[in-house]
Amino acid sequence: MTIAETQNKIITEFQYFDDWMDKYNYLIELGMSLPVMDDKFKIKSNLISGCQSRVWLHASYKDGKIRFEADGDAVITKGIISMLIRVFSGQTPDDIINASLDFIDQIGLKEHLSPTRSNGLVSMTKQLKLYALAFKTKNE
Amino acid sequence: MNINIENIRKDFPILGQQVYGKPLVYLDNAATTQKPKQVIQAISDYYSLFNSNIHRGVHYLSQEATQAFEETREIIRQFINAENKKEIIFTKGATDSLNIIASSFAKSFINEGDEIIISSLEHHSNIVPWQFVCKERGAKLRIIPLNEIGEIDMAAFQKLINNRTRIVAVAHVSNALGTIVPVKDIIEIAHNHAIPVLIDGAQAVPHMKVDVRDLGCDFYCFSAHKMYGPMGIGILFGKEEFLEKIPPYQGGGEMIKTVTFENSTYGDLPFKFEAGTPNVAGVAGFKAAIDYLNNLGMERVAAYESSLYKYAVDALKNIDGLQIIGSGTNKTSVISFLMKGIHHYDTGTILDRFGIAVRTGHHCAQPVMDLFHIPGTIRASFGLYNTHQEVNKLVEALLKLKEMFGN
Numbered sequence A: 001m002t003i004a005e006t007q008n009k010i011i012t013e014f015q016y017f018d019d020w021m022d023k024y025n026y027l028i029e030l031g032m033s034l035p036v037m038d039d040k041f042k043i044k045s046n047l048i049s050g051c052q053s054r055v056w057l058h059a060s061y062k063d064g065k066i067r068f069e070a071d072g073d074a075v076i077t078k079g080i081i082s083m084l085i086r087v088f089s090g091q092t093p094d095d096i097i098n099a100s101l102d103f104i105d106q107i108g109l110k111e112h113l114s115p116t117r118s119n120g121l122v123s124m125t126k127q128l129k130l131y132a133l134a135f136k137t138k139n140e
Numbered sequence B: 001m002n003i004n005i006e007n008i009r010k011d012f013p014i015l016g017q018q019v020y021g022k023p024l025v026y027l028d029n030a031a032t033t034q035k036p037k038q039v040i041q042a043i044s045d046y047y048s049l050f051n052s053n054i055h056r057g058v059h060y061l062s063q064e065a066t067q068a069f070e071e072t073r074e075i076i077r078q079f080i081n082a083e084n085k086k087e088i089i090f091t092k093g094a095t096d097s098l099n100i101i102a103s104s105f106a107k108s109f110i111n112e113g114d115e116i117i118i119s120s121l122e123h124h125s126n127i128v129p130w131q132f133v134c135k136e137r138g139a140k141l142r143i144i145p146l147n148e149i150g151e152i153d154m155a156a157f158q159k160l161i162n163n164r165t166r167i168v169a170v171a172h173v174s175n176a177l178g179t180i181v182p183v184k185d186i187i188e189i190a191h192n193h194a195i196p197v198l199i200d201g202a203q204a205v206p207h208m209k210v211d212v213r214d215l216g217c218d219f220y221c222f223s224a225h226k227m228y229g230p231m232g233i234g235i236l237f238g239k240e241e242f243l244e245k246i247p248p249y250q251g252g253g254e255m256i257k258t259v260t261f262e263n264s265t266y267g268d269l270p271f272k273f274e275a276g277t278p279n280v281a282g283v284a285g286f287k288a289a290i291d292y293l294n295n296l297g298m299e300r301v302a303a304y305e306s307s308l309y310k311y312a313v314d315a316l317k318n319i320d321g322l323q324i325i326g327s328g329t330n331k332t333s334v335i336s337f338l339m340k341g342i343h344h345y346d347t348g349t350i351l352d353r354f355g356i357a358v359r360t361g362h363h364c365a366q367p368v369m370d371l372f373h374i375p376g377t378i379r380a381s382f383g384l385y386n387t388h389q390e391v392n393k394l395v396e397a398l399l400k401l402k403e404m405f406g407n
C-alpha cells in the first residue's frame, strides 16, 4: 500500500467515530497495542525532543525500504506514533521524503495534533523524514 | 460575609467561554489567573484617556499618568504593608525582580567562596539567577532539602548556615506542590546570623494576606498576572537600607540624576531600579486588580479558597489510584497529583477535552520532581472564582479517564 493509500484508509476508519471520546479511545487502543520496543533502542540518541513525554524512534533499512519502531511513556502519544509508523514503515526513502501528511487534518484530531501543541508530532514527522534522508544519502 | 461566587464569576469575561463545546473549567491559576473586567477596563481606559510618558512631561496628560502611576505604588505599599513607597519597585514580574536582586546584590555583597542558600522547592527563576551569580563570582549554592512530604527541612537549614552565607532566598509557597514555607521562622533564624532574606512570593500574594514588615524579609518578589492583574508587571520590594547599598541593574532614562560621557549619578529610590519607560498600562491594570482584591478582602479570599481546597482534596482522595504529591498540611489551593498507570500528559490531554485546563509536567521546578522520582505531575490550582461544581467536574472527568484507560 502506498503512503497515500494508507492515509486514506485511516481517514475512512476515523469516519466511523461519532465523538471525540471514541476517537481517543481508539488512539489509546492503538497506543496500548504498539509493540514494545527492545530496551537496547531506548537510548538517548533515539529520543525525540520537543515532546512533553518521552518518545523513542528507531529506524532500520533493508532492501530499499525503511522500517520504523517506536515507543514512549504516554499512551495517546504512542497512539499517534502508531499511526505514523503505519503510514511510513516499509516505504522507500524517496516516498517518505516526498510524502505530505494530510490525514492528520482530516481525522478530526487537529486540535490535539496541531503543531503548537507540544505533543511532538512535528518533531516526530521531522525525525521520520530525517531518517529517510539519511538512508537515501548513505545508499546513493 | 461570604464571597458571592456567582457575582464574582460575572466579573471574569473569559470564564463564560466554551472549549470543545464544554464550559471552560479553568484550574491553571498558578500559571496565570484570569482578569476581571475592572482590570481590562482600566487598561483600556489608560490607553483611551491617559496615555503619555510619565515623570518627564510638563503637560496635563503626563501629570495625570504620573500621578496614577505613583498612586498605585502607594496602594501596593499598603497592600503588602511596606514602610515606605520608595521600597516598591515596578518590574516586569517575579522573574525580573529575582534577577535584579541576584545580580545587584551579588555585586555589592557576594565574593569568591561566599554561599547562597536556596531550597529544593524553588521555581527555576529562583535557581538560575543564583547559578549565574555563583559562576560569575565564584560563590556556592547551598540547597535546603525537603522532607518526604515536600516540606522544608528546618534542621537541615540551620546546619547550612555558616559565616560565608550571604543571603537566603526561598519561595513563600511552592508552585509545584502548594506547600506554604514557614518563611517567618526562616527569616528569624537567618537574621539571628545577620543574613538577609529574599522571599519569592509569586504563589503567596494571590492567596493570603502578606505583610512584609511582619515577616521582616529584606526582599519580596511577585507578579501581577498571578493575582488577577495584567502580564508584564510585577513588584520588587526591598528594604531601603539594602536598595540604597546595591547598584542599579539596568542603565537608561528615568534612573539617573545627571549624565555626562564620563560618568552618571543615579537617581533616588525607587527610580534607580526603574530604567526606561515602564509598563504604565500594566500598572493601571495592576491597581484595578489590587482594588478588586481589597474589595473582597484577602482574608475572605483565603477562607473561600481554603474551603474549596479541602473539598477538592477530599473528593480527589476518593478516586482509586489517585496519588497526591506533597501531602504537607499547610498548603494553598494547589493540588499536584498522579493517576496510577496513566502518564500525566495523557491525563492532561483527556482533561482538556473535557474543557478542564490543568498544567502537566515539571512546573519549572524540576528539582522537586526529582525528589519524588517522578517526571511530572498534573496540577490543579484554584483561584477565587472556582466553584465546588468545578471540582465535581474534575472528579467526573478523572473517573471517565480511568474508564478510557481501563483502570
Ligand SMILES: Cc1ncc(COP(=O)(O)O)c(C=O)c1O
Pocket (backbone or CB within 6 Å): B030, B031, B092, B093, B094, B095, B096, B123, B125, B126, B171, B173, B174, B175, B200, B201, B202, B203, B223, B225, B364
Ligand atoms: C514560585 C514562583 N516564582 C517565580 C515565578 C515566575 O513568575 P513570572 O513568570 O511571572 O516572572 C513563578 C511562576 O510560575 C512561580 O510560581
